[in-house]
Amino acid sequence: MSQPATPGLAPRNEFTLRALVLGVVITLAFTAANVFFGLKAGLTFATSIPAAVISMALLRNFKGATIQENNIVQTVASAAGTLSSIIFVLPGLVIIGWWTGFPYWASFAICALGGILGVMYSIPLRRALVTNSDLPYPEGVACAEVLKVGSPGAEGTKHGAEESRAGLLAVVWGAVVASAFALIVATRVFASDVKSYFKVGENGVSGFDFALSMALFAVGHLVGLWVGLAMLLGALIGWVWGVPHFSALVPGTGGLEDIAGATWSAKVRFVGAGTIGVAAIWTLGKLVKPVVSGLASAMHASRVRAAGNLATLPRTEHDIPITVVGMIMAACFVPIAFLLVHFSNETGLGSVTPALVIGGLLYIVVMSFLVSTVCGYMAGLIGSSNSPLSGIGILVVIGAALLLVYGIKPMLEPGHEKGLVAFALFVTAVVFTVAAIANNNLQDLKTGQLVDATPSAQQWALIVGVIAGSAVIPPVLSIVNKAYGFTGAPGVDPAHALAAPQAGLISALAQGVIENNIDWSLIGIGAAIGVALIIIDAVLRHTTKSAHLAPLAVGLGIYLPTSATLMVVVGAVIGAIYDKRAERSPRPEATKQLGVLLASGMIVGEGLVGVLIAAIVAFSGSNYPLGLVGDDFAANYSLWIGGVAFVAAVFLLYRWIERMSRKVIA
Secondary structure, eight states, X not given: OBOOOXXXXXXXXXXXXHHHHHHHHHHHHHHXXXXXXXXXXXXXXXXXXXXXXXXXXXXXXXXXXXXXXXXXXXXXXXXXXXXXXXXXXXXXXXXXXXXXXXXXXXXXXXXXXXXXXXXXXXXXXXXXXXXXXXXXXXXHHHHHHHHHHHSTTOTTOTXXXXXXXXXXXXXXXXXXXXXXXXXXXXXXXXXXXXXXXXXXXXXXXXXXXXXXXXXXXXXXXXXXXXXXXXXXXXXXXXXXXXXXXXXXXXXXXXXXXXXXXXXXXXXXXXHHHHHHHHHHHHHHHTTHHHHHHHHHHHHHHHHHHTTOOGGGSOGGGOOOOHHHHHHHHHHHHHXXXXXXXXXXXXXXXXXXXXXXXXXXXXXXXXXXXXXXXXXXXXXXXXXXXXXXXXXXXXXXXXXXXXXXXXXXXXXXXXXXXXXXXXXXXXXXXXXXXXXXXXXXXXXXXXXXXXXXXXXXXXXXXXXXXXXXXHHHHHHHHHXXXXXXXXXXXTTOOTTTOBOOHHHHHHHHHHHHHHHOOSOHHHHHHHHHHHHHHHHHHHHHHHXXXXXXXXXXXXXXXXXXXXXXXXXXXXHHHHHHHHHHHHTTSSSHHHHHHHHXXXXXXXXXXXXXXXXXXXXXXXXXXXXXXXXXXXXXXXXXXHHHHHHHHHHHHHHHHHHHHHHHHHHHHO
């Protein structure tokens, strides 16, 4: 359907069925890929720009396609990049042993209700933080530029059609090559990783593990050089100092890999948790002043525009009416209340159900407003992908756990601690979903502002994306949990488990507060490292042009296994070399963008194949159901064959994308 006419503006295609269908299809694929690699590497990737490129390449073949219609596609699909952040919390219920899987309707409801609330909470902030704001919105502006260049009828489209097709080719071939490599790895003809563990000194051990993963390599390209170097520093702190130091203090039993893994899991991981916690709190603390200022601007804008009549306002000022926003929010809180009742009874806390439900609802209402404001401002300041959502999760779960300790625990007999931990994680999951979508919505609205879109159309589109993403997240989580499990979960083989780093950290903090069973000295060491990193980062930013040392990224490098970090570092370095070479091209930004799209394709391709292989593993009961060679071949020849093939494939892809960029730009 076309947008209705508005004074001074002609009708045009925008909120159309084909845009919604295409957006939903992209959302389903990108969400599945983001969930898989978020659990593996602790990082997700932004989906707006790849979705916009795919949309432009496909919709240009249809009559009446517009830049605003392409914008609706990327708005729907942007939910895949942000809603999948629920993996930073929800697997914690499995890690603590409360859930053994992911109940579909409960998981769907957490994602969908929290996501819709995230859209609603951020609507009143649009005029203050987008229309009347000087915030840069880096990702929103970049996505708008891509839409302007590639969409029919937009200004500056001399190379639009060629760049659109080139961008689609970059995504497709990145996905094809990465998925093919992942399939061959599943046959064991190519090794999945190159690793080695060795003694350090008399009793200490250490090692490294390079995963031959194109998706992890691509994540490195996307996060950039300085984030990659920060993760490398974290890995060095963890495995050059942490693992050798703690393994030497208490010599373990078993093979070197087992000792190193156990030491990292029981000791070094919590050092990383302390670093992440301090870095996240510092990042959020720096935003207090601008957030307060943003709220003041929002209230002022509401007073100034309160007398406006929708019929006289231009289309670009149409939001979902505030009365509808209120009704939708109320409609969301009713099923959330039922979920809280069900969960409190399920956790054996039925005797305090009224207090839990009332307190839980109040906490969700208040914290959702706060995180929506904070995350909306963070999106404008540093971009959705760079916002410290982990910090939001840490603060929310600690707040929930403390309230349960002082408000609910005294009313219960001993032995209910695990149920309280589960309840804290459940409430945190709802608030976290609100935070993730609010973090994304204003970024999309900035893109819309720059391409003359209708805000209400985008807001409804994002709700569609939220529901689509929510539908696919639970089955993907269930598949990967059954196939591999999560590090720290009961009965899981650590050699095959997915790291799920943020979920492990947040669940450990909830347990630490409620059960008081955490070694706070390790957290303290990590916190001290975090303080030192904050100082170093401040000095670098003050004394150099571009160098910085993101403390959150260093913390992740400590917290994640090397199998999830080292290849990210390699990708960051190669990506920086590619961008440096792109600076010498006639149109540097367009060339760089093709590299971003190639990397996005790699992640999507390997992510989707990863989910498929996980399903085969889960239902076959075998760790290598597609294996074509034996253990001897896999342990020797596969290492060399896989390593050479990986280097060759990456080299050829980047060489191809450079040559294609020169042809397109010529």
